[in-house]
Amino acid sequence: MSNIPGELRYTKSHEWVRKNNDGTLTVGISDHAQELLGDLVFVDVPDVGSTFDQGEDCAVIESVKAASDVYSPVTGEVTAVNEDLADTPEVINSDPYNDGWIFTLKPSEASEFDGLMSADEYSAHVEAEEH
Amino acid sequence: MGQRTPLYDVHVNLKAKMVDFGGWDMPINYGSQIEEHHQVRKDAGMFDVSHMVVVDLTGDKVREFLRYLLANNVDRLKDQGKALYSCMLNEKGGVIDDLITYYMTETWFRMVVNAATREKDLAWINKQAESYGVDVKVRDDLAMIAVQGPTARDKVHAVLGSKSQALEDIGVFFMREIGDMAVARTGYTGEDGYEIMLPVADVVTFWEQLLQAGVKPCGLGARDTLRLEAGMNLYGTDMDEETSPLESGLGWTIAWEPAGRDFIGRKPLEQQREQGSSNKLVGLLLDGKGVLRNHQKVVVDGLEAGEITSGSFSPTLGKAIAFARVPKSTGESCKVDMRGKLMDVKVVKPPFVRQGKACI
Numbered sequence: 001m002s003n004i005p006g007e008l009r010y011t012k013s014h015e016w017v018r019k020n021n022d023g024t025l026t027v028g029i030s031d032h033a034q035e036l037l038g039d040l041v042f043v044d045v046p047d048v049g050s051t052f053d054q055g056e057d058c059a060v061i062e063s064v065k066a067a068s069d070v071y072s073p074v075t076g077e078v079t080a081v082n083e084d085l086a087d088t089p090e091v092i093n094s095d096p097y098n099d100g101w102i103f104t105l106k107p108s109e110a111s112e113f114d115g116l117m118s119a120d121e122y123s124a125h126v127e128a129e130e131h
Numbered sequence: 132m133g134q135r136t137p138l139y140d141v142h143v144n145l146k147a148k149m150v151d152f153g154g155w156d157m158p159i160n161y162g163s164q165i166e167e168h169h170q171v172r173k174d175a176g177m178f179d180v181s182h183m184v185v186v187d188l189t190g191d192k193v194r195e196f197l198r199y200l201l202a203n204n205v206d207r208l209k210d211q212g213k214a215l216y217s218c219m220l221n222e223k224g225g226v227i228d229d230l231i232t233y234y235m236t237e238t239w240f241r242m243v244v245n246a247a248t249r250e251k252d253l254a255w256i257n258k259q260a261e262s263y264g265v266d267v268k269v270r271d272d273l274a275m276i277a278v279q280g281p282t283a284r285d286k287v288h289a290v291l292g293s294k295s296q297a298l299e300d301i302g303v304f305f306m307r308e309i310g311d312m313a314v315a316r317t318g319y320t321g322e323d324g325y326e327i328m329l330p331v332a333d334v335v336t337f338w339e340q341l342l343q344a345g346v347k348p349c350g351l352g353a354r355d356t357l358r359l360e361a362g363m364n365l366y367g368t369d370m371d372e373e374t375s376p377l378e379s380g381l382g383w384t385i386a387w388e389p390a391g392r393d394f395i396g397r398k399p400l401e402q403q404r405e406q407g408s409s410n411k412l413v414g415l416l417l418d419g420k421g422v423l424r425n426h427q428k429v430v431v432d433g434l435e436a437g438e439i440t441s442g443s444f445s446p447t448l449g450k451a452i453a454f455a456r457v458p459k460s461t462g463e464s465c466k467v468d469m470r471g472k473l474m475d476v477k478v479v480k481p482p483f484v485r486q487g488k489a490c491i
Contacts, residue, residue, distance in 0.1 A: 037166040038352070041418050041444045060470075062422045064164050064352065064444050066472060095161075 002126070005097055007117035008120055009073075009113065016097060017073045017116055020104070024079055025113065028101045029061065029070060029092065030109040032126050037063035040089040045081040049063035052076065053096075054112050059102055061092070074112035132156065135273050137331045141338055145348055149442030155182040157351055158230035161313055164352035168446040171320050171357055174486045175280035176349035177341055182246040185270040185328055186256065195265035197232060197240060199394055200256070201238045202376060204386035208234035214304045214317055217384055218376050219244075219255070220396030221239070224403065225372035226379065228252050229364065231317060233306045241306075241313075241327075243275075245366050259395070263301040273313075274334035275325050279357075281487060283324035286313070286344045290337070295474045298325075319354065321361025323483045359452060360445050362414065362481025368425065369412065370442045371453055377403055378456065380412035407459065412440065415453040416491060421469050423453035423476070430466040430473060431458060439467065448491075456483065 004010075005088045009017045014033035018026040034040070044060040052072035059070035081103045084091065092100035107113060116123065141151065147158035152464060158165035158166060158179065170176045187194070207312040213234050219227045228248045233241040244252045253269065255432030260267050273387040278287050288295035289417075294309050302305050303323075312329040342348070355365070362380075364370055370379035377385075378398065385400065387394070419422055423442030428435050437457035445452040457465065466473040479491045 038160070039163055041165075041422060044420060062444075064356065064422075064446075067422065067424070090165075 002035055003097070003128075004030065004031065004032070004119045006119045007098070008119065009116035010119065010125075011071065011073045011116060012125060013071045015070060017113065017115065018095050024104045024106050025074065025076070026104045027070075027073055028096055030122070031096050034093050034100070037061065037068060038065045039063055039094050043085040043089045043092070043102065043127065045085060047081075048078050048080050048081055049066050050078050052105075053079070054109075058086075061070060061089075065088045073116060074105065074107045075109050076107040078103050079106050080104045082124050133154055133459050134182070136179055137334050138179045138181060138338055141335055142179065142348070146313065147222050147350060149349070150351075152276075153181070153352060155246060157182065158348070159358070160350040160352045161348050164350065164356070167347065167349035167353035167447045169321055170347045171280045171313065171349060172484070173281065173355060175278060175283040175324070175346045176353070177346045178277040178279070178337070178349050178351070178354055179275075179338075180277050180326070181274040181331075182250070182319060182332065183275055184244045184245060184246060184249045185273050185275065186242045186253070187268045187270055188256075188260070188265050189268070192240055192263040193238060193240050193265050194405065195241055197475040198392060198414045200259055201232065202394055202400070203384045203397060204331055204392060205232060205240070207386065208232070210305075211235070211236070212306045214306060214315060218370075218381060219252070220313050220376070220394075220400070221372055222395060222399075223372075224375045224396040224399035226366070226370045226374060226381075227255055227372060227375060229366050229381070231372070233315065233335040235306075245365060252260060255256045270328075271333055274331045276329075276334065276338060277324065277328065278342070279318045279320040279322045279324035281323060283322070283346070284316075286341065286346050287325055288343050288415050290340045308383070314404075316446055319363055320357040320362075321363070321482060322357075323486070334457050347398040354429070355441075356443050356446060359441055359443055359454070360447055360482065360484035362483060364454070374407065374456070375400060375403055377408040378410045378412065380454070393451050395491060403431060408458050410437070411459050411461070412454055412456050414483060415439070415442075415455050415463065415465075415467065415476045416448075416483070417453075417467070417474060418478050419474060421451060423451040423467060423469070427453075428468040430468060431461050435468075437461070437465075445483060447487075
């Protein structure tokens with residue numbers, strides 16, 4: 001069973017979202033997602049300052065097995081990206097919820113964050129997908 | 132539920148991720164495919180390849196039979212135990228399977244064929260064998276482990292103890308029998324090592340002994356990136372019944388001489404050789420970011436002209452590599468359509484890596 005921290009929000013497409021004190025949101029992919037992908041070898045992060053709609057593809061993650069899009073969990077502007085992923089994409093495998101963060105966003109619609117899944121809802125979603 | 136090798140429970144206990152592979156439940160990795168890959172390049176890893184099919188062919192006319200059955204010439208097998216890689220072709224010159232044949236005695240040759248092609252291979256071999264009076268016996272009583280890497284032989288020798296003396300001077304691409312075990316210095320990784328056939332009843336103990344000796348278990352994921360780096364084709368992906376060896380980078384496995392040897396598929400192959408086959412299989416190397424994938428389209432001179440047959444990430448090079456079937460005229464570079472973007476790639480001659488070192 002994969003690790004699903006209770007304090008985070010999640011999307012159906014397996015991103016996690018953490019709300020920071022300054023109002024920005026940090027985004028990564030869940031432990032379940034990294035397990036499915038296997039060893040990661042490249043991460044193509046978005047440009048700082050670019051804007052995305054909720055659900056728009058904004059990053060690409062490639063593992064030995066497959067390429068996978070990362071979707072913006074909410075509408076907003078990218079404020080920072082994890083530059084370390086260029087050299088060490090495997091930190092997403094080893095530490096998906098901390099060092100494996102992908103980018104931060106400044107959301108433009110507060111309500112979109114509130115609509116994201118809780119850990120319990122995401123857990124049920126993962127279970128449903130597996131069966 | 133798929134078929135299981137005698138090592139199935141061992142894999143599950145080692146926390147392998149099991150996947151369906153041609154009807155078999157096989158380990159794809161035991162944690163990290165990339166670590167397993169490096170383990171084989173730098174030290175020693177082992178693969179359960181018990182799903183592969185060992186076939187013993189016996190009879191007075193077995194050599195004559197194989198001379199006709201295979202595109203490579205078994206008359207190249209002059210020393211006992213010597214192995215030969217060959218394609219087995221259909222009447223159109225397409226590849227039914229690729230396989231290894233071992234010369235055991237003048238009335239006994241052993242063949243190892245792919246698991247996914249088991250039924251059609253056996254049907255074909257049996258059909259052709261009839262008129263030669265050759266007996267075809269499938270050795271499902273044998274399991275097989277491949278131990279590969281620069282320290283693989285030393286570690287196997289340590290496990291075998293005094294019995295390993297028989298292996299000290301074994302040549303590359305030779306097999307030796309040690310009791311009811313057959314040890315071949317062959318493999319599918321580009322590293323030194325052995326492929327070991329042994330009774331099903333003994334394989335779990337032998338695997339545990341290899342583990343104790345420091346040989347790490349490796350899954351089919353690492354096996355695939357290792358063989359791709361080593362420039363070795365995968366049947367069903369890089370060639371099949373619709374493609375000839377000449378279009379599959381396997382021209383070197385066809386024995387044209389002596390011209391009088393008739394083998395199945397010879398005529399259409401000769402025709403193709405005279406007219407020049409329209410396609411060739413080449414290696415591709417991507418310097419930028421991203422991973423080349425099977426079935427991505429290859430663009431030459433602005434035209435969609437070919438396709439990647441096997442693409443992946445090379446852990447040794449840290450770059451994406453691939454085999455692609457492209458027009459014969461393709462030069463030193465081309466483009467690949469990667470998720471809608473045309474990326475420049477170099478055309479190279481495989482292998483990409485041999486014995487731990489980059490060769491491109």
